[in-house]
Amino acid sequence: MAKPNAFYAQSGGVTAVINASACGVIEAAREHRDRIGHVYAGRNGILGALHEDLIDTNRETATTIAGLRNTPGGAFGSARFKLKGLDENRAEYERLIEVFKAHNISYFFYNGGGDSADTCYKVSQLSRKMGFPVHAIHVPKTVDNDLPITDNCPGFGSVAKYIATSTREAALDVESMAETSTKVFILEVMGRHAGWIAAAAGLAGADRSEAPHLILFPEVPFNKRDFLKRVRQCVKDHGYCVVVVSEGARYRDGRFLADAGTTDAFGHKQLGGTAPIIAAMVRDELGFKFHYAIADYLQRAARHLASAVDVEQAYAVGRAAVELALAGENSVMVTIDRKSDKPYRWTVGSAPLSRIANREKMMPKRFITKDGYGITTACRRYLEPLIGGEDYPPFKRGLPAYIRLKGVPVAKKLKAFRPG
Amino acid sequence: MAKPNAFYAQSGGVTAVINASACGVIEAAREHRDRIGHVYAGRNGILGALHEDLIDTNRETATTIAGLRNTPGGAFGSARFKLKGLDENRAEYERLIEVFKAHNISYFFYNGGGDSADTCYKVSQLSRKMGFPVHAIHVPKTVDNDLPITDNCPGFGSVAKYIATSTREAALDVESMAETSTKVFILEVMGRHAGWIAAAAGLAGADRSEAPHLILFPEVPFNKRDFLKRVRQCVKDHGYCVVVVSEGARYRDGRFLADAGTTDAFGHKQLGGTAPIIAAMVRDELGFKFHYAIADYLQRAARHLASAVDVEQAYAVGRAAVELALAGENSVMVTIDRKSDKPYRWTVGSAPLSRIANREKMMPKRFITKDGYGITTACRRYLEPLIGGEDYPPFKRGLPAYIRLKGVPVAKKLKAFRPG
Numbered sequence: 001m002a003k004p005n006a007f008y009a010q011s012g013g014v015t016a017v018i019n020a021s022a023c024g025v026i027e028a029a030r031e032h033r034d035r036i037g038h039v040y041a042g043r044n045g046i047l048g049a050l051h052e053d054l055i056d057t058n059r060e061t062a063t064t065i066a067g068l069r070n071t072p073g074g075a076f077g078s079a080r081f082k083l084k085g086l087d088e089n090r091a092e093y094e095r096l097i098e099v100f101k102a103h104n105i106s107y108f109f110y111n112g113g114g115d116s117a118d119t120c121y122k123v124s125q126l127s128r129k130m131g132f133p134v135h136a137i138h139v140p141k142t143v144d145n146d147l148p149i150t151d152n153c154p155g156f157g158s159v160a161k162y163i164a165t166s167t168r169e170a171a172l173d174v175e176s177m178a179e180t181s182t183k184v185f186i187l188e189v190m191g192r193h194a195g196w197i198a199a200a201a202g203l204a205g206a207d208r209s210e211a212p213h214l215i216l217f218p219e220v221p222f223n224k225r226d227f228l229k230r231v232r233q234c235v236k237d238h239g240y241c242v243v244v245v246s247e248g249a250r251y252r253d254g255r256f257l258a259d260a261g262t263t264d265a266f267g268h269k270q271l272g273g274t275a276p277i278i279a280a281m282v283r284d285e286l287g288f289k290f291h292y293a294i295a296d297y298l299q300r301a302a303r304h305l306a307s308a309v310d311v312e313q314a315y316a317v318g319r320a321a322v323e324l325a326l327a328g329e330n331s332v333m334v335t336i337d338r339k340s341d342k343p344y345r346w347t348v349g350s351a352p353l354s355r356i357a358n359r360e361k362m363m364p365k366r367f368i369t370k371d372g373y374g375i376t377t378a379c380r381r382y383l384e385p386l387i388g389g390e391d392y393p394p395f396k397r398g399l400p401a402y403i404r405l406k407g408v409p410v411a412k413k414l415k416a417f418r419p420g
Numbered sequence: 421m422a423k424p425n426a427f428y429a430q431s432g433g434v435t436a437v438i439n440a441s442a443c444g445v446i447e448a449a450r451e452h453r454d455r456i457g458h459v460y461a462g463r464n465g466i467l468g469a470l471h472e473d474l475i476d477t478n479r480e481t482a483t484t485i486a487g488l489r490n491t492p493g494g495a496f497g498s499a500r501f502k503l504k505g506l507d508e509n510r511a512e513y514e515r516l517i518e519v520f521k522a523h524n525i526s527y528f529f530y531n532g533g534g535d536s537a538d539t540c541y542k543v544s545q546l547s548r549k550m551g552f553p554v555h556a557i558h559v560p561k562t563v564d565n566d567l568p569i570t571d572n573c574p575g576f577g578s579v580a581k582y583i584a585t586s587t588r589e590a591a592l593d594v595e596s597m598a599e600t601s602t603k604v605f606i607l608e609v610m611g612r613h614a615g616w617i618a619a620a621a622g623l624a625g626a627d628r629s630e631a632p633h634l635i636l637f638p639e640v641p642f643n644k645r646d647f648l649k650r651v652r653q654c655v656k657d658h659g660y661c662v663v664v665v666s667e668g669a670r671y672r673d674g675r676f677l678a679d680a681g682t683t684d685a686f687g688h689k690q691l692g693g694t695a696p697i698i699a700a701m702v703r704d705e706l707g708f709k710f711h712y713a714i715a716d717y718l719q720r721a722a723r724h725l726a727s728a729v730d731v732e733q734a735y736a737v738g739r740a741a742v743e744l745a746l747a748g749e750n751s752v753m754v755t756i757d758r759k760s761d762k763p764y765r766w767t768v769g770s771a772p773l774s775r776i777a778n779r780e781k782m783m784p785k786r787f788i789t790k791d792g793y794g795i796t797t798a799c800r801r802y803l804e805p806l807i808g809g810e811d812y813p814p815f816k817r818g819l820p821a822y823i824r825l826k827g828v829p830v831a832k833k834l835k836a837f838r839p840g
Contacts, residue, residue, distance in 0.1 A: 014596050016589075044599040073592030079600045164819055169436075169721035172493030172822060176434050179464040180499040185717060203819065273696065293716035297605060301589035304725055307818065387818035398727065398807035399584055399623065402592060 002037060004106035006322075007049060008057070009042035010141075011081075011112030011119075014074040015155030016162075016303040017314035018111060018141050022075060023068035024318020025109050025139065026057050030065075035326060040103060040410055045079035046110075046119065050092060050417050052099050054410040067403030069315060070393035072303035075405050082115045086122055093126045095417050101132050102413045107325045108134045111318075113142035113153075114358060117333055121353035124331040135325040138333035138353055139317050143300045145196040148359045149351040150335035152386055154317055155300070157310030160200030161387035162302040163189050163244075166295065167204035171211030171242045174291070178240035184231060184282045185242050186292040187212075188275035190299060192248040195219050195363050197299070200383055201244040202375035211242035213373075216278070218248030219363050220372040222257060228285050230373065235288060245274050304400050308389025313346070320348040344385030422457060424526035426742070427469060428477070429462035430561075431501075431532030431539075434494040435575030436582075436723040437734035438531060438561050442495060443488035444738020445529050445559065446477050450485075455746060460523060460830055465499035466530075466539065470512060470837050472519050474830040487823030489735060490813035492723035495825055502535045506542055513546045515837050521552045522833045527745045528554045531738075533562035533573075534778060537753055541773035544751040555745040558753035558773055559737050563720045565616040568779045569771040570755035572806055574737055575720070577730030580620030581807035582722040583609050583664075583715065587624035590713065591631030591662045598660035604651060604702045605662050606712040607632075608695035610719060612668040615639050615783050617719070620803055621664040622795035631662035633793075636698070638668030639783050640792040642677060648705050650793065655708060665694050724820050728809025729764070740768040764805030 008025050010018055022041070029036045041055040042048025048055070055076055057065070068075055083092050100108070110120040117138045124136035140147050145156035167187060174185040191197040195217035205211050213234045216222060234241035249257045258274045275292035282290050317334040324332060332350040339345040367379035375383075393400040428445050430438055442461070449456045461475040462468025468475070475496055477485070488495055503512050520528070528547075530540040537558045544556035560567050565576035587607060594605040611617040615637035625631050633654045636642060654661035669677045678694045695712035702710050737754040744752060752770040759765040787799035795803070813820040 010596070013601075014593055047599065071592070072589050074596030076596075077599060078596050080597065081600050161818055165724055166718050166722070168819060168822065169492050169723060170717040172491070173434055173717045173721040176430070176494030176496075176498050177500065179467065179497060180501050181433075187718075273693075276693065276696075291716055292714070293718050294712070294714045295718065296711055296713035297590040297593045298586050298607075298713050298715065298718075301593040302586070303589060304585055384817060389818070390812070390815055392810070392812070395810055397804060398581055398809070399588060402588065 002104055003035065005038045005040055005104050006036050006107035006109060007040050007042065007100060007105045008109045009045045009048060009111065010074040010076055010078040011045045011110060011116035012078060013143065013300065014078050015141055015143050015300050016072040016158040016306050017154055017311050019068040019071045019073070019075045020311050020314035021111050021139050021141060021154060021318035023065055024315040025322055026065050028319040028322035032322070032326060036107065040105065041076040043407070044077035045081065046083065047079045047081055048077070049096050049099050052412045052414050052417070054103065055405070055407050056410045059408040060405055064403050064405060069311065070303065071402040072301045083119050083122070086126065093122060094130070096123055097127050097130050097132055097134070099414065100127070100134055103410065106134055108136040109139055109321050110136065111139040111141050113144065114147060114360060117147070117353055118357035121331060121357050124353065135330045137321040137325050137329065138356065139321045140333055140335070143197065144191060144194055146194045146360045146362070148356060148361045150333070151338040151346065152336055154310060154314035156196060157307035157313070157386035158302065158305070159190070159197055159299050160383060161307040162299050162305050163197055163201050163295065164203040164387060165305060167201045167212050167242065167244060170293065171204065174240050174242060181289060182291045183235050183240050183288040184290040185240070186275045186278050186290065187244045188247055188273065188292065188294045189244060191218060191246045193218060193360060195246050198244055198246040199363060199367060199375050199379055200387070203380065203383055203387065208374050212244040213238065213241050214243045215373055215375070216243065216245040216249040217363065217368060217372070218246050218250060220368060221252035222249050224281060228281060231282060232286055243278060245278055247274050249274050303393055306391050307387045308391040309344070309386060311391040316348050324350055341381050341385060344388060422524055423455065425458045425460055425524050426456050426527035426529060427460050427462065427520065427525045428529045429465045429468060429531065430494040430496055430498040431465045431530060431536035432498060433563065433720065434498050435561055435563050435720050436492040436578040436726050437574055437731050439488040439491045439493070439495045440731050440734035441531050441559050441561060441574060441738035443485055444735040445742055446485050448739040448742035452742070452746060456527065460525065461496040463827070464497035465501065466503065467499045467501055468497070469516050469519050472832045472834050472837070474523065475825070475827050476830045479828040480825055484823050484825060489731065490723065491822040492721045503539045503542070506546065513542060514550070516543055517547050517550050517552055517554070519834065520547070520554055523830065526554055528556040529559055529741050530556065531559040531561050533564065534567060534780060537567070537773055538777035541751060541777050544773065555750045557741040557745050557749065558776065559741045560753055560755070563617065564611060564614055566614045566780045566782070568776060568781045570753070571758040571766065572756055574730060574734035576616060577727035577733070577806035578722065578725070579610070579617055579719050580803060581727040582719050582725045583617055583621050584623040584807060585725060586715065587621045587632050587662065587664060591624065594660050594662060601709060602711045603655050603660050603708040604710040605660070606695045606698050606710065607664050608667055608693065608712065608714045609664060611638060611666040613638060613780060615666050618664055618666040619783060619787060619795050619799055620807070623800065623803055623807065628794050632664040633658065633661050634663045635793055635795070636663065636665040636669040637783065637788060637792070638666050638670060640788060641672035642669050644701060648701060651702060652706055663698060665698055667694050669694050723813055726811050727807045728811040729806060731811040733766070736768050744770055761801050761805060764808060
């Protein structure tokens, strides 16, 4: 019988280092050619499996695969596509197993966040029931840092480093111009549910006397009056004020600031953006000159400023997934286990998917200062190691030289999938 | 008689490398301690001279001054403050000369864009008339790259590198998600009058089949219908579309897109932002899922990704200013003169301020493709050397270690200035 093959797919929003995990999976598999034949990747994530649209990574050179470690985005294509529950749409799961069977795939490496952990778990359960057991290993990835059990999530450290650096840099700009120009600068960062990324901005200053002066977390209900009072005081004390706001900042009743019901002249709901809402308050109530930036995808794609720790961990969890699978493990997620803060030491571990799926890790209360606008020493102790070290990509003619795959498709063996 | 002193000030919007010019000025002056006593810097630019608020840079260590080369923002404080015309407010100019006289300042190094070149010129003229001739040398700086005669302006190359890199990175993100998520990504960049920064984004792709697919320049009147047609076609051809829009993009009648008259629910004019205007068009007319980023100050403060060529030039024009002054030059701006494109070779020169002041250098027509949405080969040839090489700042605990001055004030000798 032919050697079993492996399947790898990327899921959900991509990161600066998700390809480093792909690199880890593929390089580790190549070291075990006696036990793993091909690593097939799903084109556009799990959709690639459903539609039998597979990329044969064995057709990529070692140089290309090594280059994945330095390349942001999802090289194989990712997807925002959540499989329905088993009862609701069993056909999709059965199709996955069918594709795995047709291509002799015994290892399923799924690289994503909470939703994909759930999918991974179900595939593992169902494949056994269907008599074609697949080793399903979840490779964690999310800029939101909200997976349980693991100390942190690959992808987060690099966004954290980018946001902390950008905050420090922009603050120097604002400070130098404040006498005659912008007095309030607002930076909007990602994090719809959890304030981890906003918290990372807090590393930019040694303490609250330095920028960012105010952080608006999704975890802390927004109080307009109190906020504006603090902005005014900050400008009085320091001459300027730097505010970092999470896109998920919300009022006490749960409404997002970004959904505050403002509409444009045509009656259209105003387009996203929490920063412009804050900026409008500062303008209308305090009269300060302001500027705002919305980092959006720039923050999660900024491989040029990746955290070396993050790159190493992303790569390590990819490798570990293969090693766990070959050791007979199944239905687990690779975890990062912190051994000490200073010096920072960590190892790779694993946790059963049954304990991961559909659970979000929020910022603990003890990480946010009592006033609700800053991060505590405990939070700094947690965050600081995650942005440690630089891991610059190679540059060519002034720009980062990111790789592009050949992406050779695997010949199809099944009929087209018609979802029910 | 005591050795003459020098005065240095930063003017207008700061850049990632304006402090490198300060470093050049101060280090060169320190090499000529026999001829230049103190280098005094104006706190908050020219305001520091008007209010006799001077910082004694001689009180800063060599390490701190060397650190200026790696630190973004304006370390001495900059100002958006244009002196009025000589006829309108002669008192301001006379006050400058009075302060220079009181502190035995014979050298005036002014680091800024077009407006400050004009001030520098007037100071030079008037000081001679007033019998206290000052050597006034303009040190060019502007992210807008719009000063005449000089081949390029220090500050621009680093923004160009940041925007081209960020475009390339975000494009990889969008491409990998386009099948099930964002199809159109819009990045708003600086450049109210000239499209140099928007043009730099064009370096992100090898040609128009790669992102950015469409660039909106201030120089090319915006045609909504044509633009949307191209976005639709781009998504059809590539599965996604990356648009880079200059904040100065405008309609044929000269109105900025950002001033398109949309108001929020309270009747307030919508706050700046060209990207959300474009995004709304894409949403309303094409129905594509979109995301947008507004880089704002992040782009001009991003010292972590400075162009090595830019840093070197910024430093060189600072040094050259001192050398020109000591050689007896007056009323000139330091220029960067390009000798060849490939390999890129340049030298430092100078040009009379009478030829610089109040002239803007726009993008030449031959740099924009006929369809109005891309850059030509000639433009690439011009831009590419300017983003060449990396010059990373030192990092400490995961973040760039930027210096902070002691900023020791010089004792005042005059009465407070009361502007007329």
